[in-house]
Amino acid sequence: MNYPIYLDYNATTPCASEVIEAMLPYFGTHFGNAASKSHPYGWMAENAVEEAREKIAHLIGAKAKEIIFTSGATESINLGIKGTFEAYQGEKQHYITAWTEHKAVLDTFAEIQKKGAEVTYLPVDSMGNISMEELENSILPHTKLICLMWANNETGVIHPVEKIADLAESKNIIFFTDAVQAAGKIPVFTKGIHLMAISAHKLYGPKGVGALYVRHNHDLPKPLAQIHGGGHEKGMRSGTLNVPAIVGFGKASELRLAEMNAEALRLEFLRNRLEKGVLEIPDTFLNGSQEFRLPHVTNISYGEVEGEELLKKVNQKVAVSSGSACTSISPKPSHVLQAMGLSSDLGRASIRFSLGKNTSETDIDLTIDWVKKVVLELRK
Structure with missing residues (x-):
């Protein structure tokens, strides 16, 4: 496949x-x-x-x-x-x-x-x-x-x-x-x-x-x-x-004990690069505190798009989710984002990107390009 x-x-x-x-x-x-x-x-x-x-x-x-x-x-x-x-x-x-x-x-x-x-x-x-x-x-x-x-x-x-x-x-x-x-x-x-x-x-x-x-x-x-x-x-x-x-x-x-700290630095760099690129899209919002957070995770909302359609299109080339894997089959907005005060529409049009050991700079650059393309197409 x-x-x-x-x-x-x-x-x-x-x-x-x-x-x-x-x-x-x-x-x-x-x-x-x-x-x-x-x-x-x-x-x-x-x-x-x-x-x-x-x-x-x-x-x-x-x-x-x-x-x-x-x-x-x-x-x-x-x-x-x-x-x-x-x-x-x-x-x-x-x-x-x-x-x-x-x-x-x-x-x-x-x-x-x-x-x-x-x-x-x-x-x-x-x-x-x-x-x-x-x-x-x-x-x-x-x-x-x-x-x-x-x-x-x-x-x-x-x-x-x-x-x-x-x-x-x-x-x-x-x-x-x-x-x-x-x-x-x-x-x-x-x-x-x-x-x-x-x-x-x-x-x-x-x-x-x-x-x-x-x-x-x-x-x-x-x-x-x-x-x-x-x-x-x-x-x-x-x-x-x-x-x-x-x-x-x-x-x-x-293995994690041996490689965790170095890997966290690498992933934080890649995560920041991903955020910088994706947040160049107008009407996008970063969800959650940037002060104390995991180095490999970001959650971004997209205005003016329909959540289910956004997730479906992005997943054609980048496997992501709108929240927890246990509840991602539901079209309802994430309970976490709701508790943070996000509107239902923005909550549904949110994507969690979580990076890992096999994530490369090329992956990040391709993801930025693809997400930009999808969001701008859906807003036409």
Whole structure:
């Protein structure tokens, strides 16, 4: 197939060749079940899992025992939020999040609201930033958890995680961050954080595997298991481990740690070049704060064009999305851009460009030319 230029790395990334190579033996030669403790097949698989756990922990600054494997970030988010709600069962419970969170977070909070939880959804300003003052004022005596993402998947805006962690710590409240778009792209840490969701396929690892970081050595409750049957992963997530995918996740984490900083500088240069070129088109607008954001992401709105037609035409030569891959099939405007105050028409006529390892200067220049051509044609 003659694929278009790929600028949708926030949706997913290709597996690095080293990751594929590391995984292959665990499909065939070393096919054992990591829970088989009585023979070498199981030992080999278990060793591979524990090595990967170390590498993933190293990427985020955690201890290996604090990494719980899941099928991906959506499961990690469900385990973190629903598991915490169940851990406080019988108590009055209040949670704080923001309107710009990923749907996996918003939909999970909607579920625990049905079961009696109170949830405060923080607004954001036109740049996508939350107010720390508003966050602090939202805390109630029965607030159990603050859930705010590290970096936004649609705009790249980075929340002040360190300040949020300090506030949560001072109030003895669990802090859960969805770090899916941040881990492996920018340095992250676990100080003051109790729960963190990460995903392999966003950092050049395989799909279908993720992790929940669960902080040890503190007094607040840990989430209760949502999947039962064998007590795997310290009783927090039962089920036979996906050994090849976990090995791939570990290798991808190791690679990202080595190349992340240099790659961030390269991509920031390319992202800025893309923005400069595309924003030369009249009546175009950059969405989100430029002060604190991911180096490889930009979100741009286009006036005087119809959103669905714009996306369809641009995707003929450049693979992009209008927002999260989980909701991009919907013609509705992005909930993130709506929360930032964009009109429905501009929200629909917005494109997220997310760059990655295979993005070249030539790709960027071709993209600028193509987007200009499409927008000007649609405005005729």
